[in-house]
Amino acid sequence: MQSFLTNSVRPIRDEWSLKFPILPQSVDYLMSVQEEFRKKNKPVNIKAIFDVVMGLIYAGVGGVLTVSKYVGLEISFPPPEVVTVFGALAFAYGLFRVYRGYKTYKQDS
Incomplete structure (x- = not known):
């Protein structure tokens, strides 16, 4: 049974995508979008x-x-x-x- 699970074709999903299937597959993607938004919309000092x-x-x-x-x-x-x-x-x-x-x-x- 364990060998069947390790050879599974199902992609590995992180905790967020299992709880919220609407969100993108990776939290890294969300973080990169946030960083890109912060670079474009940098607050004025x-x-x-x-x-x-x-x-x-x-x-x-x-x-x-x-x-x-x-x-x-x-x-x-x-x-x-x-x-x-x-x-x-x-x-x-x-x-x-x-x-x-x-x-x-x-x-x-």
């Missing part, structure tokens, strides 16, 4: 986009503050040297945020 946008804003404001004294834009309250230093720091921080957002986006890709 909001943190990476936010870092890039905020970095561009910081760099833009920092750039304007840095060159404000040289282009004739007068900011009266802090001394012009403080505005220039703050602008340079804001510009550098903006570049860092853009880099971090780009790195996060590429890491998740």
Whole structure:
């Protein structure tokens, strides 16, 4: 009797296909379909986009503050040297945020 079962022509079915005959024969097929769907419909990394946008804003404001004294834009309250230093720091921080957002986006890709 055992030799008859081992030489059977019936395909081997996994547990899922025995319980649910409507499903495909293999769970591997389902997993490959899910992976393909996830690759096509990859979620957008909001943190990476936010870092890039905020970095561009910081760099833009920092750039304007840095060159404000040289282009004739007068900011009266802090001394012009403080505005220039703050602008340079804001510009550098903006570049860092853009880099971090780009790195996060590429890491998740």
